[in-house]
Amino acid sequence: MEPSSGVGSEKRPTVDLVKDKNGTDQILLQNPKGASVKISLHGGQVLSWKTEKGDELLFTSSKANLKPPHPVRGGIPICFPQFGTRGSLEQHGFARNKIWLVENNPPALPSFDPTGKAYVDLVLKSSDEDTMRIWPFSFEFHLRVSLALDGNLTLISRVRNINSKPFSFAIAYHTYFSISDISEVRLEGLETLDYLDNMRDRERFTEQGDALTFESEIDRVYLNSKDVVAVFDHERKRTFLIRKEGLPDVVVWNPWEKKARALTDLGDDEYKHMLCVDGAAIEKPITLKPGEEWTANSDPLEDKRALLEFLTIMRPTRSLNWNETSQVCNIWTGVTCNQDGSRIIAVRLPGVGLNGQIPPNTISRLSGLRVLSLRSNLISGVFPADFVELKDLAFLYLQDNKLSGPLPLDFSVWKNLTSVNLSNNRFNGTIPGSLSRLRRIQSLNLANNSLSGDIPDLSVVSSLQHIDLSNNYDLDGPIPDWLRRFPLSSYVGIGIIPPGNGSIFQPPPPPREQTHQKPKAHFFGLSETVFLLIVIAVSIVVIAALAFVLTVCYVRRNLRRGDGVISDNKLQKKGGMSPEKFVSRMEDVNNRLSFFEGCNYSFDLEDLLRASAEVLGKGTFGTTYKAVLEDATSVAVKRLKDVAAGKRDFEQQMEIIGGIKHENVVELKAYYYSKDEKLMVYDYFSRGSVASLLHGNRGENRIPLDWETRMKITIGAAKGIARIHKENNGKLVHGNIKSSNIFLNSENNGCVSDLGLTAVMSPLAPPISRQAGYRAPEVTDTRKSSQLSDVYSFGVVLLELLTGKSPIHTTAGDEIIHLVRWVHSVVREEWTAEVFDIELLRYTNIEEEMVEMLQIAMSCVVKAADQRPKMSDLVRLIENVGNRRTSIEPEPELKPKSENGASETSTPSEI
Numbered sequence: 021m022e023p024s025s026g027v028g029s030e031k032r033p034t035v036d037l038v039k040d041k042n043g044t045d046q047i048l049l050q051n052p053k054g055a056s057v058k059i060s061l062h063g064g065q066v067l068s069w070k071t072e073k074g075d076e077l078l079f080t081s082s083k084a085n086l087k088p089p090h091p092v093r094g095g096i097p098i099c100f101p102q103f104g105t106r107g108s109l110e111q112h113g114f115a116r117n118k119i120w121l122v123e124n125n126p127p128a129l130p131s132f133d134p135t136g137k138a139y140v141d142l143v144l145k146s147s148d149e150d151t152m153r154i155w156p157f158s159f160e161f162h163l164r165v166s167l168a169l170d171g172n173l174t175l176i177s178r179v180r181n182i183n184s185k186p187f188s189f190a191i192a193y194h195t196y197f198s199i200s201d202i203s204e205v206r207l208e209g210l211e212t213l214d215y216l217d218n219m220r221d222r223e224r225f226t227e228q229g230d231a232l233t234f235e236s237e238i239d240r241v242y243l244n245s246k247d248v249v250a251v252f253d254h255e256r257k258r259t260f261l262i263r264k265e266g267l268p269d270v271v272v273w274n275p276w277e278k279k280a281r282a283l284t285d286l287g288d289d290e291y292k293h294m295l296c297v298d299g300a301a302i303e304k305p306i307t308l309k310p311g312e313e314w315t316a317n318s319d320p321l322e323d324k325r326a327l328l329e330f331l332t333i334m335r336p337t338r339s340l341n342w343n344e345t346s347q348v349c350n351i352w353t354g355v356t357c358n359q360d361g362s363r364i365i366a367v368r369l370p371g372v373g374l375n376g377q378i379p380p381n382t383i384s385r386l387s388g389l390r391v392l393s394l395r396s397n398l399i400s401g402v403f404p405a406d407f408v409e410l411k412d413l414a415f416l417y418l419q420d421n422k423l424s425g426p427l428p429l430d431f432s433v434w435k436n437l438t439s440v441n442l443s444n445n446r447f448n449g450t451i452p453g454s455l456s457r458l459r460r461i462q463s464l465n466l467a468n469n470s471l472s473g474d475i476p477d478l479s480v481v482s483s484l485q486h487i488d489l490s491n492n493y494d495l496d497g498p499i500p501d502w503l504r505r506f507p508l509s510s511y512v513g514i515g516i517i518p519p520g521n522g523s524i525f526q527p528p529p530p531p532r533e534q535t536h537q538k539p540k541a542h543f544f545g546l547s548e549t550v551f552l553l554i555v556i557a558v559s560i561v562v563i564a565a566l567a568f569v570l571t572v573c574y575v576r577r578n579l580r581r582g583d584g585v586i587s588d589n590k591l592q593k594k595g596g597m598s599p600e601k602f603v604s605r606m607e608d609v610n611n612r613l614s615f616f617e618g619c620n621y622s623f624d625l626e627d628l629l630r631a632s633a634e635v636l637g638k639g640t641f642g643t644t645y646k647a648v649l650e651d652a653t654s655v656a657v658k659r660l661k662d663v664a665a666g667k668r669d670f671e672q673q674m675e676i677i678g679g680i681k682h683e684n685v686v687e688l689k690a691y692y693y694s695k696d697e698k699l700m701v702y703d704y705f706s707r708g709s710v711a712s713l714l715h716g717n718r719g720e721n722r723i724p725l726d727w728e729t730r731m732k733i734t735i736g737a738a739k740g741i742a743r744i745h746k747e748n749n750g751k752l753v754h755g756n757i758k759s760s761n762i763f764l765n766s767e768n769n770g771c772v773s774d775l776g777l778t779a780v781m782s783p784l785a786p787p788i789s790r791q792a793g794y795r796a797p798e799v800t801d802t803r804k805s806s807q808l809s810d811v812y813s814f815g816v817v818l819l820e821l822l823t824g825k826s827p828i829h830t831t832a833g834d835e836i837i838h839l840v841r842w843v844h845s846v847v848r849e850e851w852t853a854e855v856f857d858i859e860l861l862r863y864t865n866i867e868e869e870m871v872e873m874l875q876i877a878m879s880c881v882v883k884a885a886d887q888r889p890k891m892s893d894l895v896r897l898i899e900n901v902g903n904r905r906t907s908i909e910p911e912p913e914l915k916p917k918s919e920n921g922a923s924e925t926s927t928p929s930e931i
């Protein structure tokens with residue numbers, strides 16, 4: 021066979037047809053550096069994968085039976101179309117036992133770059149009678165195996181349905197990695213995932229550990245894992261990286277001693293030197309309609325079909341770019357997929373003119389859906405009964421539609437519900453008591469419907485931060501005590517309302533549509549006569565306030581012109597404050613926001629009240645919301661809790677914070693202070709925080725955290741903190757540095773937020789455990805933060821960026837691990853490579869920088885505060901590392917490196 025391509029004029033990759041001792045055809049791929057891969061046509065199975073030094077990376081049993089049709093114990097058998105015994109076929113399906121053919125003219129693979137690669141195309145077709153008898157579907161399985169110049173091995177599978185009926189299949193690359201000793205290896209990337217335990221009737225469990233180590237038999241299918249998992253072989257100092265885009269599951273298998281003895285094609289002790297880790301699609305079999313083709317990385321076909329059916333019926337007035345031929349995950353408006361593109365997890369279609377009833381069996385088929393926003397459309401009909409299928413649903417926004425009928429009776433089917441907005445519809449009937457069984461719900465908005473009956477007791481729902489039941493005129497009073505905890509605007513228009521003020525984030529009741537039930541004569545629960553009296557009283561106050569405003573404006577204008585009748589002095593003597601403050605007081609009376617100079621926002625508190633608010637996070641000092649104003653401006657609003665400072669001190673601190681203008685400090689745009697509410701308004705950073713990008717679910721706006729980005733975050737954050745430390749005569753302390761307070765600006769530079777709040781907060785505010793991992797030892801004792809404790813916290817963030825781990829996390833057996841201590845212990849063992857985030861191991865030429873950054877981080881987290889570097893020194897040190905950097909490109913695949921003490925990184929990507 022011809023070599024697949026040349027490299028310069030010297031050596032070329034070669035592809036040869038050879039025979040094994042049984043006469044079975046094998047393909048030998050060799051790259052110009054001497055790395056090689058051997059593939060048997062028996063099973064299309066990779067049997068050997070060697071580095072350029074000749075080290076074998078795959079395990080094959082010395083007792084393996086290499087004669088077809090027996091499966092070969094070792095290498096990379098392909099399990100298809102069945103995994104294990106989950107079906108009527110023989111164990112792991114038939115593909116591994118069949119003779120595959122070399123394919124000389126395979127269908128083109130759009131994204132394959134052959135440069136420097138030795139590769140071969142194999143095909144398995146269902147044409148033979150034997151196969152058709154056991155699995156009566158016509159298919160073609162095209163397999164490309166390629167060996168890159170850097171030694172990486174890639175398998176790309178494509179399965180095509182050439183039948184007239186649909187079929188489903190599972191697939192796994194049952195990869196036997198060769199390892200020094202099973203007791204010495206660790207497997208990372210499966211933390212917190214659910215798995216099906218084959219040893220316990222495929223029962224579902226959740227992985228508790230930080231990494232997997234092995235002490236006994238293991239036989240599991242981990243579900244929905246990240247794209248990269250890694251096997252660390254401590255003894256050989258070798259790391260296998262398995263990139264498996266498009267394959268959601270991971271099989272982990274080692275038979276251990278007893279089972280190994282029972283397997284005739286495995287030596288008794290050989291289990292010690294093998295570990296199977298497979299990229300796979302098992303839990304949710306892949307269904308192909310006639311003519312369809314699947315390849316890892318392809319669209320989530322089932323979900324795509326469901327959405328197309330939904331679209332056909334709902335006919336939005338705004339055209340959407342959804343069609344069968346475009347890729348869902350990267351292209352379709354309003355759709356977000358999970359990390360490996362196997363499921364749709366969010367659908368956001370606000371205000372696109374969706375019309376009519378949600379067709380059954382469409383949206384409900386998106387069983388991985390977490391966010392559904394269909395607000396501000398023209399959706400009618402009842403609440404779709406089949407939404408009960410959406411078990412993962414966390415955010416549901418159906419407000420501003422024409423939905424009617426009762427609310428779902430059993431809310432407890434959506435265990436993850438966090439935010440629900442069904443306001444401004446025509447729902448009637450009672451509020452379901454099952455809401456009280458939701459343990460994660462933070463925001464519930466049922467306002468402006470026609471709900472009636474008792475208000476259920478939601479006092480037990482401790483997670484609830486925002487509720488709005490307003491303007492459901494038939495709800496029975498009296499208002500229960502637990503509801504009185506919330507602002508009045510949460511329950512105006514129901515029962516009997518006590519007097520009091522409204523509050524932020526509770527939209528004032530909008531004018532009700534004709535179609536809504538008409539308010540009866542009990543305005544806000546009061547009789548018509550009393551209401552009229554109040555209207556008159558309120559009018560008088562408004563007129564008085566208006567006169568007051570006009571007077572002040574007149575006074576201010578005159579003062580600015582310099583011809584005022586009242587001098588500054590006089591005014592100060594009289595009111596004890598400057599004209600500016602005088603005006604600001606007056607503005608407070610009218611609930612005004614105090615904007616900082618140069619701020620180009622033009623909204624006021626009223627606008628903020630009307631804005632739709634979404635909880636972004638609950639932090640140490642309060643809850644942050646994303647507020648979207650009517651003109652579509654998004655801002656982040658922090659609602660502070662436990663403020664101890666009085667108004668004047670609060671304002672002073674806000675002036676200091678708002679005075680900082682620096683590209684790496686999130687700018688405070690405005691604030692609001694009243695007895696009941698303290699708000700801070702910032703720009704909204706759509707890319708999210710470093711914490712969410714590192715540890716959170718990686719949605720639509722996710723930026724892959726490559727090394728370049730991590731460096732930019734670090735340099736940005738360091739500069740931002742250094743700038744903060746200069747403020748207030750060099751005395752300002754940030755006090756709450758953590759990865760959730762560092763955001764990415766449009767250039768991916770780190771920007772620091774949430775600064776300077778310790779000074780205004782109650783010292784008695786309970787310490788939040790999440791903060792604990794960032795807190796310097798001396799702060800734990802004294803509860804007093806300093807600039808040097810900021811340096812410590814910054815060091816923890818740096819460790820987070822280097823390791824990809826949270827500052828406090830748990831292992832199997834619920835052992836609590838402190839990142840700082842863990843890094844210390846690993847580094848002490850002198851195997852630094854193990855510390856780094858496996859996602860970083862795919863980049864070349866960064867090892868040195870990572871180690872330098874690790875040293876910098878370690879210097880920040882030393883126990884003795886006075887031995888930590890200053891922030892300004894850190895900026896210099898980090899910039900030095902960054903400046904020395906040449907361009908760093910992520911490798912498309914990963915490679916085995918030399919064994920001269922450094923870790924060896926290799927990956928059968930696509931596996």
Ligand SMILES: O=P(O)(O)OC[C@H]1O[C@@H](O)[C@H](O)[C@@H](O)[C@@H]1O
Nearest residue numbers: 091104111112218239240271273
């Ligand atoms: O012996 P086989 O057919 O190659 O399978 C090996 C093992 O593969 C694992 O993936 C299965 O879960 C085990 O049950 C099975 O024993």
